[in-house]
Amino acid sequence: MGEVAVADPAVLVGVVSDQKAVHHVPHRTSCRALGVPEAWFYKWRRRPPEPTKREARRAAPAERIRYFFDRSGRTYGSPRITLDLWEEGWQVSQNTVAEIMAELGLQGREPPRRRRSPTRPGKRKAAPDLVRREFDAIAPDVLWWGDMTEIDTGEGKLYLASVHDAFSRRALGYAMGERHDAALVSAALQMAIATRGGQSALDNAAAESFHSVLKVEYIHRHGFATRTEARLKIATWIADCYDMKRRHSAAGGKPPAEFEWIIQEARARTDRKGRAA
Known part of the structure; x- marks a missing residue:
């Protein structure tokens, strides 16, 4: 059975369903009266519900979020994935990315526990500390x-x-x-x-x-x-x-x-x- 051209299929299906639920009119009778095939009615009624506006907004970035997560070896959290999305032109916040990742069951790696301090020289004589525990540089090869x-x-x-x-x-x-x-x-x-x-x-x-x-x-x-x-x-x-x-x-x-x-x-x-x- 092909598609039937009607102004609003969802409304028409609702009318046929209400006639059965409220007035006990068989679906076949209502369909015949409204000029639509009964098979079309059952096909339309089995369709999944339309996504909400919120679901539609999240569907497209969710696909890219899953892609970037898999590309990272399933290690990226929301901050890095947000940067990937921004680079592609997506206008999405890190909080939204975090929420979508939680809905998809995607969790980046736990950050390693920070040491209280970097490795420090022991009692044995060692090479002089030329950088004085400053581990940032203003240019390459400094x-x-x-x-x-x-x-x-x-x-x-x-x-x-x-x-x-x-x-x-x-x-x-x-x-x-x-x-x-x-x-x-x-x-x-x-x-x-x-x-x-x-x-x-x-x-x-x-x-x-x-x-x-x-x-x-x-x-x-x-x-x-x-x-x-x-x-x-x-x-x-x-x-x-x-x-x-x-x-x-x-x-x-x-x-x-x-x-x-x-x-x-x-x-x-x-x-x-x-x-x-």
Whole structure:
């Protein structure tokens, strides 16, 4: 049975239903009197109710919210997803995004517990604290930091050393191996130097937060049968996800690599204007 052209199908269906409920007139009789097929009446009555205005407003952003949540590896909460939506032109508040996520049963990762203070030098003689516990930088390559962490695999421990730029939080260099020794640290540092082509002051305390993110958002969600598998997958996550896609609050809500590019472009424009003047 095709669609029947009537001015307001919902009203017509209501009339037929009321005739049956109030006056005990059979549906067939009312349909015949109103000039509509009985099969059309039953088909229309089985239709799901029209969404409310609120439901309609939330339906479109809900699809994008689910997309961005899945793209983040199911780790993003409402603040970062709101930034993704704003970048696409959506006019939606963070509170609305949080409400929609709750309705969809989407929950980002719990933020890692903050340490009371960064790692501090112990009693043994250590290298001088060149940065004096200040872990922010005003430009790229003013300050790098680095640290080491261990990862479980089916073959045993795998150690990761990483080096980061304090300005954008970008992972400049990283290396993985079976031993946590100076050679591993040197390999990570050499990669960072190759990436930047220079050297900077180093500290290790702030890098602990990166390793926490890595473990909570990726390593703890995956298993690695071998060290080789762990190396490949972790390196891919760092280079493709963390540096290029994952939004960072310290980088203006942008991914580290994009943040650096934006700042470099802004400074280049300023330099060009200065030369032109």
